[in-house]
Amino acid sequence: MNVLLIEDEVNLSEALCHLLKKENYSVDAAFDGQDGLEKGLSGRYDIILLDIMLPKKNGYDVLKELREAKVSTPVILLTAKNQISDKIKGLDLGADDYVSKPFSASELMARMRALLRRKTDKLATNELEYGGLTLNLSSYELSSKDKKIKITLKEGQILELLMANPNHVITKDDLIIKIWGYESDAEYNNIEVYISFLRKKIEYLKTSVVIETVRGLGYKLV
Numbered sequence: 001m002n003v004l005l006i007e008d009e010v011n012l013s014e015a016l017c018h019l020l021k022k023e024n025y026s027v028d029a030a031f032d033g034q035d036g037l038e039k040g041l042s043g044r045y046d047i048i049l050l051d052i053m054l055p056k057k058n059g060y061d062v063l064k065e066l067r068e069a070k071v072s073t074p075v076i077l078l079t080a081k082n083q084i085s086d087k088i089k090g091l092d093l094g095a096d097d098y099v100s101k102p103f104s105a106s107e108l109m110a111r112m113r114a115l116l117r118r119k120t121d122k123l124a125t126n127e128l129e130y131g132g133l134t135l136n137l138s139s140y141e142l143s144s145k146d147k148k149i150k151i152t153l154k155e156g157q158i159l160e161l162l163m164a165n166p167n168h169v170i171t172k173d174d175l176i177i178k179i180w181g182y183e184s185d186a187e188y189n190n191i192e193v194y195i196s197f198l199r200k201k202i203e204y205l206k207t208s209v210v211i212e213t214v215r216g217l218g219y220k221l222v
């Protein structure tokens with residue numbers, strides 16, 4: 001599980017990183033809103049922990065820009081503000097949950113687990129939709145308005161990542177890490193083969209959606 005922690009208080013950030021790593025999360029820390037936003041836009045995180053009062057760009061703006069860019073990574077706000085209206089604002093902007101500072105580590109961990117569980121449940125039953133293309137993640141069927149085709153597990157996982165982050169480059173390394181895992185010896189060739197299968201299937205469905213190659217980087221769905 002990849003966690004992005006956007007928090008400018010160095011002591012708190014270090015303590016949280018330490019704790020999360022102990023719980024086997026892999027963590028990247030950003031110390032201002034701008035850096036946090038850029039990291040978050042990569043779409044490579046399973047969860048984002050986001051402080052509100054941040055240098056360069058506040059947490060609300062980071063959240064707003066992530067959601068506008070269709071990055072749907074679950075976000076937990078770490079808020080020092082205890083006003084109900086601030087919490088509502090955060091939730092309206094697309095946060096999934098919040099904890100009020102000072103919070104206990106066990107509370108944060110419990111909320112993270114709950115959110116990740118919810119995300120997994122959702123993925124087990126839900127469909128992703130983009131540009132007239134629908135991916136059903138329980139039946140592994142890809143469909144358009146009047147056509148339907150079966151896809152394999154790996155194809156589904158690759159397409160899920162692309163469809164959850166449309167118009168964003170997903171690097172080949174992202175795909176390997178997210179789908180095959182850090183320890184895997186999967187190579188770029190494997191991905192290229194799956195992408196070419198997926199392209200044929202998408203083409204068969206006759207939507208306007210295509211998987212573009214971004215030379216030297218990876219792929220994006222447009």
Ligand code: CA
Nearest residue numbers: 008051053054
């Ligand atoms: Ca802060």
